[in-house]
Structure formats: C-alpha cells, structure tokens
Amino acid sequence: MALTSFIVSFVALASLIALKLFETKVRKIGVLERAFIKGDTLISSGIDWMFLRYNYYKKVGHIFVFDFIPSLAYEVLVKLKDKVAKRYYNAGNEFRGRRILRSDGSVSSFLERLSEDK
Incomplete structure (x- = not known):
C-alpha cells in the first residue's frame, strides 16, 4: 500500500x-x-472549510469542557450532598430520637442544652 x-x-x-x-x-x-487553477481554488476552499470546521468544533469543545461539565458536576455533587445529609439526619433520628445538630455553637444547640439542663 x-x-x-x-x-x-x-x-x-x-x-x-x-x-x-x-x-x-x-x-x-x-x-x-x-x-x-480550478484545482488550486478547490484545494484552498477545502482548506478554508476545514479551518472553519476546526474552529467551530474547538469552540463547542471549549464550551462543553469548561461550562457544561463543571455545572453538571456541581449539580450532581449538590444532590449527593443533600442525599447524604438526609441519611445522616435520619440515622440520628433513629439512634437518639432527635435531630443531630451540625455545630455546637448554634442557637438551637444552646436552646437544646438549656432544655436538657432543666
């Protein structure tokens, strides 16, 4: 060949x-x-067409890689975070019968401690 x-x-x-x-x-x-001359014009127009197609697909690829994929990953991670938080709180409700608080410095935890002390 x-x-x-x-x-x-x-x-x-x-x-x-x-x-x-x-x-x-x-x-x-x-x-x-x-x-x-016809062959030369045909070749140059083909090269121009390929250059335009290359730039077009380069822009589409750039949009896909730098805009679509990060936003999709962000949405998936937010949904995953919400699902994990829901399971975490449900597990806390099953073990202790009340909601697990995230931080000890919150107002709700302060009020909860006051109610437990009485």
Missing part, C-alpha cells in the same frame, strides 16, 4: 515537472492551466 501510494505520487510529481518544462520551452496549454 505504501509502495503503491509512493509510485502514484512520484508519477504525478514527475508529470507535473515534465509539464512545466514543456510549458517553458513550447507554450502554455490553456485547458491544463484552467484545470490547475
């Missing part, structure tokens, strides 16, 4: 060089010149 592509590209390159030598010594051939 590699040998075949090498032979084809070598023949194409050799024919282009031979055609250029023929044009410089004899004259330009209009049909071939127009065909080469």
